[in-house]
Amino acid sequence: MNFSFSEPINLVGLAAVLLQLTLTIGVILRVMLTRHPPGSSFAWILLTTIVPYFGFILYLLFGERTLGRWHARKLRREMRKRRQIFRHIMHTEAMAPENYRNISKLATRLGKFPLTKKSSLRLLDDSEETLTLLVNDIDNAKELITMEFYIWDVGGKADDVSAALIRAARRGVQCYVLVDAIGSSRFLSSDWARMFRYEGIHLESALPVSLFSALLCRADIRLHRKIAVIDQKIAYSGSLNMADPHYFKRNANVGQWVDAMVRAKGEIVSSLYHLIHFDWKVLTDSEITFPEFKNSAVVEFDMPDQATVMIVPSGPGTTNDANQRLIIEAIHQAKKSVEIVSPYFIPGEALALALQNAALKGVQVTLILPRKSDSIMVNYAAQRYFDELLKSGVHIKLYEKGMLHTKSVTIDGELSLFGTVNMDMRSMHLNYELMLLVFDEGFSQKVSALNASYAESSSEINLFQWYKRSVFVRMKEGASYLLSPLL
Structure with missing residues (x-):
């Protein structure tokens, strides 16, 4: 009796080739039907052709800008609320200098936030000074602290900020901290995160990633903003993550990180606060009630640093690009x-x-x-x-x-x-x-x-x-x- 193994082996090989072609053609057709930039489309087609299985999996995870239906519903609801809160945005466009009115008009339509005139901005170009000022402001907080950062690191003056937040929570200040689930993964698994929750600080991760969520929405869409708002009167924003540059990524062989921030007061603080509120509602699964902004009859800002300014956020589902x-x-x-x-x-x-x-x-x-x-x-x-x-x-x-x-x-x-x-x-x-x-x-x-x-x-x-x-x-x-x- 003669046995032949060549036929089943050939069938397996043929099936593998057909699967490879199916995956490659599937990605190519999907890319053609989806409005990717031409360069992105070509890159996905090239990657899937060279490494079909790997490219197909990557496209499933990262190929399209999608947050999933549940996040999309929440986002649309909060966008409607934002438009209701800032109904007057179109009336603020004229505050810009005449030669920049077109940019002002474009920004209000894209960002859905008003241009503010009663605001002040202090430029901070030293990270150590910035973190020291932030600690002082937290120590002087009386009612409410809200913060969101892409990276919250462990070590150095970042720990000083964490300790200041715990002191604030112990004296009865409400504290809400939102960090990106990937960028701040080290912090979220640290003793600091456990102490935050033990002391009553509301700590949430934005855009948490799991195997199930990765199949429904892109895992690499991240919350990259950096904002802190103290007592709804003082705000910080800029490029500095909650990280001490003396400690952050010391093994990356790129030297010390150099950042800049602004310390803001006045009307712009309301916009920054509402943006944190928006992100808390849309990008987390939190059931915790986030405090509403308390409008004050008197707007306090520093006259020497007065500036006409607005915020322009961007991201999937809002105003793309x-x-x-x-x-x-x-x-x-x-x-x-x-x-x-x-x-x-x-x-x-x-x-x-x-x-x-x-x-x-x-x-x-x-x-x-x-x-x-x-x-x-x-x-x-x-x-x-x-x-x-x-x-x-x-x-x-x-x-x-x-x-x-x-x-x-x-x-x-x-x-x-x-x-x-x-x-x-x-x-x-x-x-x-x-x-x-x-x-x-x-x-x-x-x-x-x-x-x-x-x-x-x-x-x-x-x-x-x-x-x-x-x-x-x-x-x-x-x-x-x-x-x-x-x-």
């Missing part, structure tokens, strides 16, 4: 100068062309980026854009004294966008982000002075020297660029 639209519009309106500081730079074609056009028109365009980044692939993908930017006359400076993490855009020394938005695909299209849109020459000049201090510790790229980089480096840039829409 709001900050990208604003940044591009601001660059188009620049007459003299554009200054951009960003830790991660993968601008995409629209933003890259806007920068090139501005430089070709004679606008002084300056990019200040870190020499070393904690993401090597992002660094190489960024370099792929440098050739055309440099040829157009854009000045690119690489910061040498650490991981420059500040995120700001300054136009003509008059208009500033300042906050959490990186110049990359993730910030522009995916994460929940926040920028302050500031129509104030005084504040913009302070940001420009801060940029100048960064530039002093930077080296500028020379176009002719840049051309001399090796073919191997160019190949790494090209490979990273192909996958850049997914980074």
